[in-house]
Structures are given as structure tokens and as C-alpha cells.
Amino acid sequence: MQEYHDRLTISTPEAVDVVLDLAGPGSRISSGAIDLALQVVIAIVGTFCVGALSVAIGDDWAVVVGSIGAFLLLFFYDVAWELLNDGRTPGKAFLGLRVVRDDGRRVDAGSSVLRNLLRIVEIPLAYAPGIVLVTMTRRHQRIGDMVAGTLVVREPRRPSVALARKRAPAGGSSASDPWGAPAAPTSPDVAAGLRLDTAGLTDHDRSTARAFAARHRTLDPGERAALATAIAAGLRARLGTVPDEAGDEELVLEVARGSSLRG
Numbered sequence: 001m002q003e004y005h006d007r008l009t010i011s012t013p014e015a016v017d018v019v020l021d022l023a024g025p026g027s028r029i030s031s032g033a034i035d036l037a038l039q040v041v042i043a044i045v046g047t048f049c050v051g052a053l054s055v056a057i058g059d060d061w062a063v064v065v066g067s068i069g070a071f072l073l074l075f076f077y078d079v080a081w082e083l084l085n086d087g088r089t090p091g092k093a094f095l096g097l098r099v100v101r102d103d104g105r106r107v108d109a110g111s112s113v114l115r116n117l118l119r120i121v122e123i124p125l126a127y128a129p130g131i132v133l134v135t136m137t138r139r140h141q142r143i144g145d146m147v148a149g150t151l152v153v154r155e156p157r158r159p160s161v162a163l164a165r166k167r168a169p170a171g172g173s174s175a176s177d178p179w180g181a182p183a184a185p186t187s188p189d190v191a192a193g194l195r196l197d198t199a200g201l202t203d204h205d206r207s208t209a210r211a212f213a214a215r216h217r218t219l220d221p222g223e224r225a226a227l228a229t230a231i232a233a234g235l236r237a238r239l240g241t242v243p244d245e246a247g248d249e250e251l252v253l254e255v256a257r258g259s260s261l262r263g
Contacts, residue, residue, distance in 0.1 A: 020104060021154040021220055023097045025135040028152055032127070034091030039073055046073070074123065075116055082112045092152070102139075102149045104215050115144035153218060196254060200238040206255065209235070213256035228252050 023031075046069050054062035081089040087098035087107045099107045099115075121143055122130045130142035139151060198206075208231055216224065225248075232248035235255055242251065 020100070020151060020218060022140050023152040023154050024140060025131070027095050027097060027154070028134050028140065029131065031089070031091035031095045031097055034094055035077070035089050038090055039077055042073060042077075043070070075119060078116045079109075079112045082107055082116075083109060096155045097152055098155055098218075099150055099152055100218065102151050104218060107150055111148040111150050115148035115150050118144035118147055155217065196239055196242065196251075198239065198255065198258075201235065201255065202238070205235055205238060209252050209255040212252050216253070225249065 047066070050062050050066045050069070053065065057065070078089055082099050085093065087100055092098055099112070101107055101111055119127075119130075122128070130144075133142045133146075134140045137146075139145075141151065145151060212227060212231055219227065228247075228249040228251075232251045235251060236242055239251075239255075246254075
């Protein structure tokens, strides 16, 4: 594993190098400020609701309900968003950030809960320890990230559909693959789906294609194209006839999807 300042390169067991663009302290603090502002709005609305509810359930129970709500808002606001929105809270989504595990995989429930529960160390000090660690550490991790084995990364910016159509050649089309990134413009025949004879592929070929597809959205566009070219070169040598119009990235993703002439 090799690190370069704000980038982290991970070599996977499938021999695929995954490049993660780490989020810096500025973007992390900004996304945290957005989420904090949203939490304050939710807290204000919740306070009015609990106040109105106290007439029916009494002041003591209103305090209990309010305390539980405050705990959930402080510690599980982020957990809920990270699990339901693929590692993105509203603040992170707005700035193009997401939480992943330190091997590039999606954040899971255990990691998300652990990284956010450890806010208990930072909240009494107005998040000062987290800000210092995010600024000083090479991976820009706060305490919760270090313990839970998570990172906050930048997602590669993708061109809009309108821009992709504008760049597409005459007679071509622009489509998106199931992992959310725009596919290279292709002819109508290829865009309809490749039919590949995959009988000659090895298990290593298939696992490498699946590893690329699983991390497709987190790769830098340049690195993604280079990886696709390297992987596709090996696949073409063992596949049957491949349409000339098929791009490298499209070919790898089709193999990952399990496209086969054997139906």
C-alpha cells in the first residue's frame, strides 16, 4: 500500500490498484458544518414537538423523550445517512464526499456505528481533537476513523447527461452503467448490450473484473481508464469475438455483469 499526500493507492488481492482521493480538512470541516446546521434545525423542530407532547405525557416523560432524541440526533444521524446513502450525509453529498472503509469497500454498519460513537470524545471539546487529527494525519482521519478503519474520500466528478450527449459522436449514444458512472459513447448495437463468449475466461479474470466494477465509482477518471485498458487487454486475449466498437471500460463491466453467449 502506497500513499501520496492526499491520495491513497491500495493494491487489492485481485491485482487491481485502487486510487482513493482523500478528503482534506477544509472539505471535511465544511461538510460537518452543513450537517451541524441541519441537525440544529432538526433539534429546534424536535424541541417544539416535545414541548407540545409534554401536555399529554407529562414533563418527566417529555424529558426522557427529548434526551433519547438528542442522543439519536448526535450519534446516529451520521450512521443512518451513511448506511442508507452509501456513506454520504447531506453535507458530504453536497461537497462530493463519502465514507468508505480503509480498503476502499463501502462502509458497513459496525464501522459506521463505531466511528460515530467515538464523537463522545470530541463533542465536549467542540470537535477540536477531530479537527487537529484531520489536519495533521496523512490520511486525514479523526479518532473515530482510526479506530473504525474508515476514510473520507472525494468522489470523482462526473459530467452531466447533457454534457455527455454533447460530447457523443454523431449517431452515437451516451449511457450510464449500473455503478453510476457514465459509459463511453458507443454505437447503438454495442449500447444495447455486448454478447460475449466468456468460456475462455479464468476465475482470476472474472474476479478482477468484479473488483474493478465494485470500486468503479470511487476511482479517479484517469486511473479508471488506465485500469480498464490494462484489464481489458487480458480479457480480449481470452474472449471470443468482441465488437470493434466496444470500449475497454464497457468490456470489463460486461464481464463483471456476467454477460455470456451461453445465456
